[in-house]
Structure formats: C-alpha cells, structure tokens
Amino acid sequence: MVDAASPQGPAFESPVVRSYPASADGDLTLADASAATKWLVRASPDGPTAERMGTAFGSSNRTPGGALVLGSRPGEWIIVGSPGEVAAAVADLDGLDAEEFMTALDWTHSRAMFRVTGAEAARMLEKVCGIDWGDHMTPDGAVLSASVALTTCDLARNDIDDTRSYLIFCDRSFGQYLFDALIDAGNEFGITVHAG
Incomplete structure (x- = not known):
C-alpha cells in the first residue's frame, strides 16, 4: 500500500549549506528546489x-x-x-x-534538485553537459539522464511562462558540489543564486 500522506520523518535540510550573493546583473537564475x-x-x-x-x-x-x-x-x-x-x-x-x-x-530527502531558469540556461548547461540543448532535441517537456559536471543526473526541461527552465536532480551527497559547479558555469552570464 502506498501512503504518501504519512509524515516524512525528520525535517528537510537542504544539501546546499553555503551562502551565496543574492544578486547579479543577468536574468539567469539558479535555485535550490531540493525541498520539493x-x-x-x-x-x-x-x-x-x-x-x-x-x-x-x-x-x-x-x-x-x-x-x-x-x-x-x-x-x-x-x-x-x-x-x-x-x-x-x-x-x-x-x-x-x-x-x-x-x-x-x-x-525527497535523498535527491537534490535545482532549477536553472533564463534565456542563457541552455548556454550555461552546455558548459557542463554534452547534450544538445536546442529546441529540436530537448523541447519543453523533455526528460533525460546525463552527466552534468561529471555527476550522474536526471534532467527535465520545464519552462516557466515561456522562459527556458530546467530541473536537475542528483544524489543528495553530490548536491553542494553540483550547485557550486552550476554557479561557476553561470557566472559569465550574470547568474542570480537562490540557495536553501
């Protein structure tokens, strides 16, 4: 029997434990969505x-x-x-x-999940993942598995209000490393970070 309504155990703690600056000059954002x-x-x-x-x-x-x-x-x-x-x-x-x-x-507690949103999201992901992020290969709604910054991940394109957006899942133990790698990949595009 499936019981998703039962308590989830201990309170959720984000795998992202460092703090980051909250502003930048671009429209690209990286958010820790692990608590979903x-x-x-x-x-x-x-x-x-x-x-x-x-x-x-x-x-x-x-x-x-x-x-x-x-x-x-x-x-x-x-x-x-x-x-x-x-x-x-x-x-x-x-x-x-x-x-x-x-x-x-x-x-919920075993997988980290991050959301990358913005016009430059595909260009940012190209730096850390060898997938073709063009609309012909990864349209809105596409789901795939790939290595992102040498970490095995599940990815989904899930656009928000016609703005390109991706969900990236990895094992919780790699969460902090992957979050940092995504920030590094997005720095040239003026990434805004929302952690924890």
Whole structure:
C-alpha cells in the first residue's frame, strides 16, 4: 500500500549549506528546489501503472492535481510537486492490478534538485553537459539522464511562462558540489543564486 500522506520523518535540510550573493546583473537564475516532494515509481513500462502515469519515457506531464510526472526511464517515473500534489498522484496508484510488481519510494530527502531558469540556461548547461540543448532535441517537456559536471543526473526541461527552465536532480551527497559547479558555469552570464 502506498501512503504518501504519512509524515516524512525528520525535517528537510537542504544539501546546499553555503551562502551565496543574492544578486547579479543577468536574468539567469539558479535555485535550490531540493525541498520539493519527490517520489520514484517503478513498474512495468507497459502495465497499469504506466497507463496511470500517462507519461512516456523521455517526456513529462502534469497530473490533474498539479504534480509533475517525469518519464525518466522505461518503467520509471519521478513525481515532483507539493506534498499534497504528490500524495494525490501516488494515492492514485493504490488498487491497480495486483499482478503487477510496482514500487513507490519517497525520494525527497535523498535527491537534490535545482532549477536553472533564463534565456542563457541552455548556454550555461552546455558548459557542463554534452547534450544538445536546442529546441529540436530537448523541447519543453523533455526528460533525460546525463552527466552534468561529471555527476550522474536526471534532467527535465520545464519552462516557466515561456522562459527556458530546467530541473536537475542528483544524489543528495553530490548536491553542494553540483550547485557550486552550476554557479561557476553561470557566472559569465550574470547568474542570480537562490540557495536553501
């Protein structure tokens, strides 16, 4: 039984522990979004869970309740949002076909998540990741896995108000390192940092 509404245990602490200047002259921003609720769901890529998720591998979609569902791998989805949004999305998995093996795991405390937003976001990411960030390869809604500053990450393009924006997930233990590497990559574009 999936119970996303139960307490999450200890209070969340950001993996980003250093403080940073809060202003710059560009429109590029880097924000620590690690406190967002994150769940990992794994099941058959063509079973009832996959149908309920409604999100194909390499793409993303919003649930009616507002959670963001990322098709991170075949048969694997990352669900991100507020505690209530994610709880509603995960609760929908109860009662599916008992023949299918499905797991749902609260990832909130184990994964760091950062958001890079701005017109120069793709150029910044090109400095630390060998992916083609052009619209033809990574349009809004695209989900992929790649090495970012030599760290294994899941990434999703998730534009905000027609402004290019990316979510970057990594293991919590690499959070501070990756945050610092992203700041370094964004400095030439006048990055504004929002940590913790």
